[in-house]
Amino acid sequence: xxxxxxxxxxxxxxxxxxxxxxxxxxxxxxxxxxxxxxxxxxxxxxxxxxxxxxxxxxxxxxxxxxxxxxxxxxxxxxxxxx
Numbered sequence: 080x081x082x083x084x085x086x087x088x089x090x091x092x093x094x095x096x097x098x099x100x101x102x103x104x105x106x107x108x109x110x111x112x113x114x115x116x117x118x119x120x121x122x123x124x125x126x127x128x129x130x131x132x133x134x135x136x137x138x139x140x141x142x143x144x145x146x147x148x149x150x151x152x153x154x155x156x157x158x159x160x161x
Contacts, residue, residue, distance in 0.1 A: 084137025
């Protein structure tokens with residue numbers, strides 16, 4: 080399950096880098112056009128934050144899955160006999 084979050088985070092990061100390139104390369108002489116640099120900058124920041132949050136969720140999910148597997152293995156093992 081956490082692999083899906085990592086793939087989503089990678090895709091969002093790719094879009095963030097693409098939008099960053101748009102805002103850095105944007106040289107429109109007319110203001111007020113739909114392709115303003117501020118729009119691309121805001122989109123780049125939002126997509127980067129989405130990628131960071133998604134990667135964090137993927138990491139936490141992976142940790143919980145690992146703890147769950149460890150707990151299941153521990154309960155299946157017979158304990159020490161006295």
